[in-house]
Amino acid sequence: MAGSSFGNLFRITTWGESHGKALGVVIDGCPAGLPLEAQDIQIFLDRRKPGKTAISTPRKEADEVEILSGVFEGKTTGTPISLLIPNTSQKSSDYSEIASYYRPGHADYTFDKKFGFRDYRGGGRSSARETAGRVAAGAIASKLLKELGITVMAYTKSIGPVHIDMSHFEKDAILSTATCMPDKTADEKASAYLKECMMNKDSSGGVVECVVTGMPAGIGDPVFDKLDANLSKAIMSIGAVKAVEIGDGFAVSTAKGSENNDAFTMHDQKVIKKTNHAGGVLGGISDGADIILRAHFKPTPSIFQKQETVNKSGENVEVEIKGRHDPVVVPRAVVVVECMTALTVLDACMANMSARLEYLTDFYHPSN
């Protein structure tokens, strides 16, 4: 209820501040029997680590995950999995100044209004470090989905004015480029653009796209818990996201029905759609086509230009933010989008298992 939990049947609860002792997540409802070791999670966490490239902050965060419970002899036991990521490199001294004023574009002011005060070290709970817990849990969700034949893949779609060209799509480039773009040419252009931003003490927004393949039809619920509604919440809950699209997304508002409708057709004795404007969801329920969504991220609010703001004494002041900040949040957010999508889809797959009486009778009376 206080908002640090997500999901119903596969339910995660994250905790931790940027400069506390550690961050972590508890996963309740993970099915028993999944082979799991720390390395399965670590490879996901490594994708959101800072300090890897010229366009990211030189901060070092070890982000090494430890499994504290819920796994026995290499397999999940069905009981809560507690994951812990110690905070190792934080120096609170870096942040002492920002205790006294409200950084534009950050949650400093709103946290004070909500809670009366705030842990100002590195943004506290509002730091992007909070997503480490999401990614750790999402790694497990992704591994489970893979067992069901479902794959989730996110990548950078655009940074500022630079868009990828889908005809150049190289999957491997997602992990190898500094921008997480699956198009090396676009990656170069975007990197150049970001360097220019950095020179100008400025930052850039961008777009992450995510595709779910192997999705069975029939997943999701008709009204408030539509699959796309839950995905929308999942994605919008990532700090810095200001818009979410499913399928054709905002283009639908200028489209006509004759363009937007996806025709059904038979293929290999299966019902498929000839196009996928809907992005894999009709009426809140998966239609068997790939699920496609996009998240629009705002530019990093921590810029090094002089900015106007207010201090805690209620005086107008000019400030210059210091420290180590990425000029764009998108590359490190790619894995976060992927993980939030995986968590949402898995939860819906689990909920779907009791949608029909025949599923229950098959389960409890397998011989009938």
Next chain:
Amino acid sequence: MAGSSFGNLFRITTWGESHGKALGVVIDGCPAGLPLEAQDIQIFLDRRKPGKTAISTPRKEADEVEILSGVFEGKTTGTPISLLIPNTSQKSSDYSEIASYYRPGHADYTFDKKFGFRDYRGGGRSSARETAGRVAAGAIASKLLKELGITVMAYTKSIGPVHIDMSHFEKDAILSTATCMPDKTADEKASAYLKECMMNKDSSGGVVECVVTGMPAGIGDPVFDKLDANLSKAIMSIGAVKAVEIGDGFAVSTAKGSENNDAFTMHDQKVIKKTNHAGGVLGGISDGADIILRAHFKPTPSIFQKQETVNKSGENVEVEIKGRHDPVVVPRAVVVVECMTALTVLDACMANMSARLEYLTDFYHPSN
């Protein structure tokens, strides 16, 4: 869990199909003591009624709400409020044909995949009539918010290529124009565009914008239950919405930090923001500025052109949908967006009341 409930403290559960006996909603957690009569709800329901204008279906739906519980001597009692809206004008014969095939852009196929069969009369539970329950509950949420000094107002922002001009904004026009546009010139152009769509047996998408004024700072939670995340789910759960924006929305992905950050400043001894690119939410918590969001609706999928699809026997077929269908869903969806926003904001306001120890001690020890 099966997705027909929304909200935590102010929790609604809707039920009903397009052509069943009735639709309705149960509201649990409405504070006691709110003056309430059917007419408070009816004026909201009347805004989503069809058949009022040349650009909407000539169907007649009485949509008269009855309060069955939770109100005593004109005031809410704190116990569940059950609202019932009888279905009066549905003729199931109109829809018998669509039982046999999957309408493109509709949930026919996905319902069959989820549940094994479907109530095909008028789309059953996936019909836009489902939103009647949301609107009835939202009317109560809006009335409560008004008591707190908070107002929610939605209007049509665009239909197809026709956008309103904010400099022509007339609030009264929202209720008086056929398109629910607050700009009479745009309304005329959009109406003409829609008539053209109808002549071409086609339909159009559009955008609804919603503004919350009087919002206190500090409402919402930091992580998964960010105010904008919950709003995003609320809006995306409305059938036909394919994208949601908060504040500058999509535009942030091509913006720079120096453009997107809102400077804080003092005004009348209060902290305000000089601009509102953020749309009233920072870090998931309201910042005291107006909350601004936009919903992108796809074109009505029921068009009268010949379309390709598949029938229940697994054969490719060509179909022509008949019946009475609006060429655009946006005007009738305006009040739905407004109501889903009100429900979300009210729930967050109620949750916020226990955010600080001092709130609890003030409440339980008023004399201290």
Next chain:
Amino acid sequence: MAGSSFGNLFRITTWGESHGKALGVVIDGCPAGLPLEAQDIQIFLDRRKPGKTAISTPRKEADEVEILSGVFEGKTTGTPISLLIPNTSQKSSDYSEIASYYRPGHADYTFDKKFGFRDYRGGGRSSARETAGRVAAGAIASKLLKELGITVMAYTKSIGPVHIDMSHFEKDAILSTATCMPDKTADEKASAYLKECMMNKDSSGGVVECVVTGMPAGIGDPVFDKLDANLSKAIMSIGAVKAVEIGDGFAVSTAKGSENNDAFTMHDQKVIKKTNHAGGVLGGISDGADIILRAHFKPTPSIFQKQETVNKSGENVEVEIKGRHDPVVVPRAVVVVECMTALTVLDACMANMSARLEYLTDFYHPSN
């Protein structure tokens, strides 16, 4: 959250006051495909009707249920089932006096303290009529459980000092005796005892026992959502219940481990227990034996003797309650206990379907 909903996957929301227009329940999450007609529900509702015997109030309540949604062509569709029971026989004039004071043993005072005022007609929401919604929903849960081979049966175990003799157990007597005792001799004694209570303007407490047969092992969760914990909440949420026992119940506190432990043994190549002191639950999870629970009901608080209390002006007063009141709540509560048990067990059975990875892979990849 405001407490009118119960269950997670099979979730019910009840509404309605004793003297409002109607009572009802919405069931969300009922699996699709269950044959269902009003009569399936009516037979359960008829079991809690008053006015059938000499030891119950002569009030007449028609309690005829109407299915408003969620059923199509005789089967549940997987969408919410809305059930409505009109209030037909209530005369508010009967109750006008009790508006002015707080009846001992009733919720008049506590409702006023919580909500600031109350619907005083017949107890409003705190009336036992509130259980009609539970029973209507429980009838559906029971029908579903029967499809899974699980049967729930409740009966009166004792009334005042009169206990049934289990060696006289006749199942049919549950429905045919006035007390719902499965022992006709005990029924006669209990009836005589109740008549004496009535003559003395007094009332009696009693015990309902409930047995679940056909229960698979492995249902329930280990920590807070133990099957017996959820059953305990379910039963204690019935008005007038003041104690709940599972298996040997209270007796365990004076027992020794050597007496209380149930030995496991092989039977027909299956693991069974030689005894069932545990009442079918070990560590919160069903063990395959019958689930056995007991609910202790307090005496009807509405007695016709002179009682001391306080009126709304804060004066000590003596009152004599009038009206039509059963001398014991137990016989009509039997079906309520049965229904709350069925709802709890079914919800746990549905949740269990995703407890293991192999269940998910079997479900989503049936060919593997």
Next chain:
Amino acid sequence: MAGSSFGNLFRITTWGESHGKALGVVIDGCPAGLPLEAQDIQIFLDRRKPGKTAISTPRKEADEVEILSGVFEGKTTGTPISLLIPNTSQKSSDYSEIASYYRPGHADYTFDKKFGFRDYRGGGRSSARETAGRVAAGAIASKLLKELGITVMAYTKSIGPVHIDMSHFEKDAILSTATCMPDKTADEKASAYLKECMMNKDSSGGVVECVVTGMPAGIGDPVFDKLDANLSKAIMSIGAVKAVEIGDGFAVSTAKGSENNDAFTMHDQKVIKKTNHAGGVLGGISDGADIILRAHFKPTPSIFQKQETVNKSGENVEVEIKGRHDPVVVPRAVVVVECMTALTVLDACMANMSARLEYLTDFYHPSN
């Protein structure tokens, strides 16, 4: 949903197995501003430590709690509080034998049926060590309640046949006696009884009573989330509890209405009750009197006598359990009952803050 979370507004999630690396709890929704340090929690954890007396197991568990998040400069921040208790003294070798068979009275068999296998070391998640997380969270709830003037106190009421004499009640004895009885004479008798049990390789059940003082009237909800229903779940979710009573509890089933009703009367211009048979709850809502409940614990199932059971190969076997086991669970469970009660009451107090419109308008418009 998988059952390791409890509460709505003050929500806890526990994790950890008996012999894993650590146990812990995440508390989400703790109001900001509460002074909190590890010692506040440690004093509660020390009350459930084993090895303190002659009647408890000589195992040593350090159970030192560490606060990992949610506290800044000595105060809670409103964000999740993560508490960690390392497991230091567990030797898995002690338990290797029990991997092969199902201990009577334990959850070995049911865990295998639910999850397909189990962490058999010390009972894994079904160990009483699981309650450490509950107690750590309950310590915080208790501290918050104290700020509201509400105190929760539990003590041992009986062990086997030995009951305390309420006329000998000494509060200090709860913490000083080996049995946690507030009556030193009874403590001596109970200790003698337990030593006899130990000599006979047997164990004993017992009863814990809990009293909540300072409770405001009006807390709790009318239907499923009755305060006593939620308390009942809270208590029954503690391993080894088989029965729960509120107020007069099971005695009500043989009582008459004239005995059981509590008369209201005026006292110091306040409404009070002359008696408290109801145990402080009427219609699910607190009535201002002390809340009184009792939990009946079964005898420790680990006894050293020869017992019959079944091994994993499906053979009947005789076993003798070894290791270190308390002859009664009650003394160490006293603080668990106290903590589960505190968690439940606090959550209800927080939920109550939005029960009336006037509460909302007072909160959001303090000037009116």
